[in-house]
Every structure is written in structure tokens, then in C-alpha cells.
Amino acid sequence: MASSLRHGLTKARSHILSRTRWFSSQSDALVEAKIPEVGIISGIPEQHLRRRVVIYSPARTASQQGSGKVGKWKINFLSTQKWENPLMGWTSTGDPYANVGDAGLSFESEEAAKEFAEKHGWEYTVRKRHTPLLRVKSYADNFKWKGLPKSEE
């Protein structure tokens, strides 16, 4: 375990070193080529650095609760590796990120979420946030004179 970690670290370091060199020789425009900064040194396995994620702002629940939690931004990992565990009937997952998005990642703004995803090298799509359209309504309108009643055809 320790050796593999160290191995990973040396590999990571060599990555960084090569990256620095590469930067210095190339123009600045290439910095944009998405290299996950966090990814390399965190020891996160390679395949999880290329995750596809959705950045979205959860809609208000349809039922009549308060709106205190509305407006946060979340990152959702598209993962389908789920199965019912034959032993207990619980849900098992083969994806270490399966519960991370919902439970752990919450951002104040779309930009913050994007930045986080970029830092980790995730490929993201952003879903538009839908806000309610508030119309001016008045109870009294129900009793307003709307002209002569139309004859039912």
C-alpha cells in the first residue's frame, strides 16, 4: 500500500515536472488544456478523473414546503452501476462517487460548481435553472366586472 502510494506520488511528481516544462515552452493559451490540478496529486484513480457530471440547481419540491434550500448548485455524477445486494436487499454500488454528489457537493453559485468540476477534470454540462414567474394576482379579480357574460356555445 505504502509503496504503491509512493509510486503514485513519484509518478504524479514527474507529471507535474513534465507539465511545468511543457508550460514554459508553450504559449500561455495552452494553459486552458484541462489538466486536473487536484486530480494528479490527490491519488484519485485515473478513471474517476474523467467523469461526466451534471451541474444543476435542484428544483423546489413540488409539495408545499418552504424554499430555504432552493438556489444551491449541485454536482451530480452520472452513475448507473447499482444493484440490489442479494444478501440483504440493500442497494450496493460499484461507484465511489455514487453518493458524493447529492450528499457532499453543494455550491453557492454556478461558477463555483464549474470551477470545482474543472479543478477535478470532470467533463460537465450545466442545466439551466428554472425560476418561477411571479404574476400579480389579486383575489378581488375573481369578482371583477368582465363585461357581459358570454353566451355558451
Added chain:
Amino acid sequence: MEFLLMNHPLDCPICDQGGECDLQDQSMAFGSDRGRFTEVKRSVVDKNLGPLVKTVMTRCIQCTRCVRFATEVAGVQDLGMLGRGSGEEIGTYVEKLMTSELSGNVIDICPVGALTSKPFAFKARNWELKGTETIDVTDAVGSNIRIDSRGPEVMRIVPRLNEDINEEWISDKTRFCYDGLKRQRLNDPMIRGADGRFKPVIWRDALAVVAEMAHKVKPEEIVGVAGQLSDAESMMALKDLLNKMGSNNVWCEGNGSNRDADLRSGYIMNSSIAGLEKADAFLLVGTQPRVEAAIVNARIRKTVLAKQAQGWGPDTLLEIAERRHPFSSVLLNAKNPAIIVGAGLFERKDKDAIFSALETIAKYANAVRLDWNGFNVLLLKAAQAAALDLGLVPESENSIESAKFVYLMGADDVNLEKVPADALWFIKGIMATGVDDWKIIRALSEVAGVKLPYDTLGAIRSRIKTVAPNILNIDEREPATFSFSIKPESTKKMDSAPFGTAVDNFYMTDSITRASKIMAQCSALLLKK
């Protein structure tokens, strides 16, 4: 708070609303921790509102939201308030069902647990559920929904707000079709043996058999039909596969032999669903929005100014087109007239004539201008628009009659009687195996030796981008650039057969809803009525 809770039962532990109850939240925040009410709580008889809505009327706090929803949005005067004082109850005045396609929404509307979902009753607690925000496929509206699942199982479907499409409502079909997902599914590929029985095989064998059959027939005899629930990726792959094999007979269920995919304005909702609110006169042709797209119907209702003339036959339509019908003056005087055409007409032989009549009407009523496009087509199936965008149109009108090899990608509603008896089949159910359709097609293409050039979702999406870039814009509506003004005139005659109904049974329109028990109950009640 104390007054509200006076007659409210202490039901929270056995109440389905627990955890998402407004009253519970309020009393947690502002309520007293002990009650001073020593009298007897009132009790109210539960009402039977049908197979969808469960009622526990003692929990009702008489906020009348449900009554207002029913009258103002759904447009049925079924719910009301009876009695006075502590005898006050919500109910249908006589014992009857709530006959609305939107009745499920009262479940969300009710701030307490008086109206809850019957199929969902005692199935799960809402904090165990994981919500996935997505889009509904049971009709062509594309309502925004959230699918709540517990582990691998879908537990319920709730709406999510989108002012442009469904506001915050969804139809009952959308909300309750989910139990159909759990039944009658295929898990393995199967091949029909010589004895007529299906036997499960492994994918490799299945694909080999199919590829061999496909090579036995002439390219023109290959036909592909995409099902009404197909995704754009699979349809793209299907079309590419068939094209590579030399056939161009591929279409999507419901589009019939419609071959005008050239002008996008000819098959989309040009004024947008939200835009319908601006309309001041409606002409509905061959469509019944109430059953075809209940949400659109609610919009139309909202715009109550409408004087609707529902032409029952092509004769009326012709009269309007020739300005002989009283309704033409209504259209002429309207500022924003909206014409809504049902996609059921696509299947008619004389559809070109109908459309040209409609275009005449649209022209004289000035329904298509720069700032307002009131010529709308109300599609029926979720996949239709994408299919036409991708150009899934058959090359010849009667390709199915000469077909020898039919690839049905989840298409269950195709009229197969016309297919010659000696045809070789390849039917693939929509709910096969949990493998994406495009992956199957991709694998098949490899076995058949006409390999498709993409093997990841990203790659297939970029292929779609070259064909129809608008599909990839999630959550955006792409208006059509050209309208029919550049379309050649059609001189065909209309045939006088009345417009049929495109949807007879609102609750059962595709393979998922047909497999659903709840939908079966609903339609049984619908027929009894």
C-alpha cells in the same frame, strides 16, 4: 398554529406526507410543544377520489388549495367545500371520481397529508429517495419531472418547475406510469425457434443471426422503425446503420409516411407552449389536447378568452379556409391567432391537402409574422420531433409492404398487418435488457460488417451535432428558421372522412403505460363512466 392543529390528527408517524409536509415544518418552527386542547377531535369520512389520490380527510386543514386547483387550473368543478364550522369538509359533492387528467397534482398541492398518492402509499419515506431531474417521455410535451428512486427502484415521479413547458403540473399519465417500468420487461435477447417458442440466447448469437438475416435480403427490403420512446442517439445509430446497408426506409412511429422533414416549422410547436398564453383565438384541427397533451390543454384553458371552433371534419376546415365559416372572422379579428394541428393527421393520406388548407388560413389570419408564429403542430410521441430533426423519413411510402427485414426499435404500435408473411423479423422491445439501444445497434453494425464510426456517447453526440445541432441544446427551445412560406403549393384534394381520434385512451399510449397496473385501473374506470 394551535388553532390549525386543534383538529389535525397527530398522524405524522403514519402519514405519507411526513417529511415534506408544510404543516409539519410550520409547527416545528412555530408550534407549541404541548397542546391545550382537551376536547374531542372531529373526524371526517374519507372520500373516494379514484385510484390515484388517497384521501385522509381528518387531516385536511380547509385551505381549499385543491378546490382552487381543480376549478382554476384543471377546469373541473369536481371538488368543493361542504358544510360549515367544524362540520366543514372538502369533497366531491356526490360520491364520484375526479375526472381530470391533472388530478394527481392535488397531491402536491395539498400542504398536509389529506391528499396523498395512492400508489405510493406506505411505500417509502421521502428522505430515503434520491431524486433525478429529467424529462418525461409519455407524451410529446416533455414535462420536466423528478424521478425519485430508492436504490435501483423508481418509487415516484413528481413535477419540477419549468414555466416554459409544464409550469408546475404534470399529467396523471406522467406521474403514475412508473409501475409499468417494473413489469413485462425483457432481460435477455431471445430468438424464436422452429417450434415457435422464444428462447433466450446470448448477445453474440443473437446479433450474428440478425446480421445474417439482414444480409440475405435486398437493401430496399430492409425497414427500420424507431419506437415512440426512442432516444435521439439510438435513432441516429439506426438511421446510420440502415443507410450503410443501403436502405433508407427508416422512420419513427407516429410520423407515418410523413416525408416533409425539411421545414422544421412544419412539425414543431412554433409559438412555444408558454407562447400559447398570448394567443387570443384558437383553431384546433384534428387534435384533442386534453388527452394528447394534458399540460398543453391546461395552458389553453388558462388563456380562457378563447372561442374555440373545433372543426369536426375536413368540410369545416375547408369552409374556414374559404372564409365561409363564421369562425374565420374571429380569426381575422384576433391579434395572435393560434392554430394547433394534431399529429394524428400525419397518418392521413390527404395530409398535404389539409396542411395547405391550414396554411391558407394561417396566411389570411396573419398567424405567422415576425413577432408571432401561431402555426403549431401538437405531436403525440416523445421521439417524433427528434426523429424528424434527424431526418428519419421513409424513402418510399409503402416500404413496409415490401419489407423482408424489419428492425423495430421498441416500436409496438406499427401496423404490421401489411408486412408480407414471409418477412424475417427482428423485433426488439423497448425495455430490453437495460442496454442502450444505440449500443446494440453499434454492436450489430460490427457483426454485420458495416461498422458505425462511433463507440462512445460523446462520439455519437458529435455525429448528431452534424445532423441536427439543436438536439444537443438541453433545456433550450430552438425556433424554426423558415416557415412554410417557401414551401411549394399542394394541389391535392382533401378527403372528407372525419378526423379520427389519435388517442382513445389517455392512460395507455405506449408500452410502459400499457404495462402499468395503475394506468389499467384508471382506464377501466374511464370506460365504466
